[in-house]
Every structure is written in C-alpha cells, then in structure tokens.
Amino acid sequence: MNLKQGLIACSVFLSANSFAENNHCKIAGIWKHADKQAWLEVSLITKTVTIKSHLDNPKANGLRVIKNLTAKRTGLMYDASTDSYVPVKLAFNGCKQLEVTNNNVIILTLNRE
Numbered sequence: 001m002n003l004k005q006g007l008i009a010c011s012v013f014l015s016a017n018s019f020a021e022n023n024h025c026k027i028a029g030i031w032k033h034a035d036k037q038a039w040l041e042v043s044l045i046t047k048t049v050t051i052k053s054h055l056d057n058p059k060a061n062g063l064r065v066i067k068n069l070t071a072k073r074t075g076l077m078y079d080a081s082t083d084s085y086v087p088v089k090l091a092f093n094g095c096k097q098l099e100v101t102n103n104n105v106i107i108l109t110l111n112r113e
Helices: 003-022
Strands: 029-033 037-041 047-053 064-067 074-079 085-090 095-103 103-111
Touching: 064 085
Parallel strands: none
Antiparallel strands: 029 037, 029 103, 037 047, 047 064, 064 074, 074 085, 085 095, 095 103
16 A cells, blocks of 8 residues: 555544544433423434423423424524524533533533433
C-alpha cells in the first residue's frame, strides 16, 4: 500500500469512528420528565416527541410536544403561553439525560430511566 492509499484508508476509518462516537447515545424511546410524573416518547419515525403518560395531568396524554424533529436534533416545541411553536434544540448531557433548549436556555430536561 502506498502512502496515498494509506492516508485514504486512515481518513475513512477515522471518519467512520467519529461518526459512531457522536451518535452513540440513542435519542429514540421513553424519557422521564425531570420535574414531573410524566414520560415522553421520542420517535424518529414520526419525528415527534409526545407525552406517553402524565400522572398529574392525564388529559395531556398523547399531546405532541415537539414536532419536525430533525437528524440534527432540532425541532419545534409547543409553547402554551403563546399557543405557537418555538424552535428548540435537543442535546445530550451524557446518554441518560436530554436537555431541550431555546436560545441556549434549558426549558426541559428529560432523563432515561
């Protein structure tokens, strides 16, 4: 193998490794609200976050909280105070905690049980 082939092989290996490292946390599934007796489901199929179960407010069950979830973990979250959707970003704080932010302010924290 010459130097050029070796560099290409090395760069392909490193690119694949960094991609796998950046995506080792799994966002899909059930997450518990950090402050309430509520569980939310993140679905990559429907690109939504919905309330799966809310013990304090059963009427909220099934409510879509975030829509248009992208591969870059951005979406639109419902804001009841304005009856509209605001742009949010979902970011991992370790693989067992997910923070939802708007303009770099944490507005929701979810924990993996």
